[in-house]
Amino acid sequence: MAKLELKNIRKSFGSVDVLKGIDLMVEDGEFVAFVGPSGCGKSTLLRLICGLDEITSGQMAIDGELVNDVPPAKRGIAMVFQSYALYPHMTVAENMGYALRLAGTPKQEIAERVNKAAKKLRIDTYLERKPRQLSGGQRQRVAIGRAIVREPRIFLFDEPLSNLDAALRVEMRIEIARMKETLGTTMIYVTHDQIEAMTLADKIVVLNAGRVEQVGSPLDLYNKPVNRFVAGFIGSPKMNFLKLGARKGEGAFAVPGGEVRLPRNLSSAPAEIGIRPEHVELVNRGAADSLAGTVTITEHLGSDTYAYVALDGSEEMFVVRLSGDRAVKRNEPIGVHVDPAMLHVFSADGQSIASARPVALEAA
Template sequence: MAGVTLRGVRKAFGPLQTIHGVDLDVGDGEFVVFVGPSGCGKSTLLRMIAGLEDVTAGEIAIGGRVVNDVEPADRGTAMVFQSYALYPHMTVGQNLSFGLRMNGNPTADTERRVAEAARILQIGPLLDRRPKALSGGQRQRVAIGRAIVREPEVFLFDEPLSNLDAELRVQMRVEIARLHGELGTTMVYVTHDQTEAMTLADRIVVLRAGRVEQVGRPLDLYDDPVNQFVAGFIGSPRMNFLAAESLGGGRVRLTGQGGVEIALPVGRGLAAGQKAVLGIRPEHFEAAGQGDCDLALVVDVAEHLGATSYLYANTKAGEPVVVQAGAARSAQAGGRVAVSIPAGRAYLFDPDGLRLA
């Protein structure tokens, strides 16, 4: 096993800068997830670790060894792609062993590695089948098995579950988490799905436009985001954001809400008249009258999922709000509901999106 270190890593495609000086330490045996919107640079960063993209500037080290000029096959990594990329004319066993056989690995050792990968992934009964006879989840397990047989120091996953349906995604998340627990190998995983990130990661790296916004444990990022971008990206449904204006002395008025005000200790640093953004997560709303300020909403869509219901609504100012419904779960589209914002659960951001301490 080995850790991964990035120091001042940059990537440019001609005049286009895509990665802007990333510094990161991935511990030995740690599961780190790169997450962010499409185009943020997470796959490019992963491909640079794998050696599939050149580093424009900075250093990448694996196990303490700088690998900028080391060939991908010699870096001690194995990568699992979004595409299964299985050879259709080969059996599962032949797909698993192909890379080892091409490298002249001893037959007995190859058979041992294939058998061990099949045991770990519970695909022993599938070894004689061809890919066309497998489900999507089974094909993805074979693709992961092909990485396992290489016995790498670092596993790299590039959105491996994107091609699966919702039920299989959940199953494979569990499989990958179990795999990490059994192998204890360093894993770096790329996804745009923050649910995957929250489920799998020891730590999450939130990326935006080629820059690291925040690094931390899943619940730390959820509870203590450093800015509005991280607060909105981590969490499903996302945090609600309401335009606000400081009245001075820590009091904040919600813009266009008919004079609705709330006192927030973090608002004391704002001058009277300064704009701000108030954030509140869907599950933190309380019943009307129980919090520190009430908010009137008109329901657009009521989403009833059994144990949980969400109300997709609008404020008087037309701002979209999602409420995890408790007492108001019987509300229907077109109805009116009142909820309350507890000051202790609210976040406040300045006009640039930075969180106010």
């Protein structure tokens, strides 16, 4: 287990600044997920932590020791790659024991550690097979096993489940969650899959264009995003955004389909509101606190139904999440009820000036 500290980490490739000053503290035994859109620098940051690339400037410390110039193997870090990166000419056992062999560990000890890790991951019957003889899930287990065998201080995962099919992904996610509980090692996990980040992580780091947008617990990010980017990035389907129009009296503003009342005492002038699809309801057209629109598309997922509503005067789709058994007709004129307490309000520069207050939190 180890504590990782990043201070003003920058990385440039030629004239391109990929990371523009990352400050982050990862506590002992913490599971941290890096999320962000493609090209935001999350994988680059992971490679810097591993030591595969050199930091352009800044300081990185593991347990207080500066590791900027320490080679990967000496950092006590193991990394699981997106494409598994198993050595195709070696057996599973040889793959798992490669790092130990390089470190000069006695053969007997290598065998013991490999067997122990293989049993834990239920791959002990495949130890003599080559990677090409394994399924995707088994290969991923071997890749994780290769990391476990090293007994590292920090585990790094670079989108480890993205090559697996949906069912296997869920299975491996549970496997990683179990691993997190049993090993208790510090883990850093890069993913573009929000469900993985939300379900596995103690702390999520949202990155965008080489900067940290927000760091917090999964629910913190969901309930209290600090800006429009985080609000739009966390949550699936993503948050609906409506630009505020003319002021309509005390605290009320025109928006497509009607008007909304905003919370009072906002720290700066509101410019846009955000509403999560699960925080609105479909009501009759013209009902109180509702926006008028027409259902254009419906998606039935079984457990949920998504209704895509075109609000009057707007061409953008407003997504409403409904229970799976709710019947909605296409082209049906409806109202979208918006609870002012569930609104996120953003200033013109995209900063959050009011977050939704979930009912349960308000009651507490």
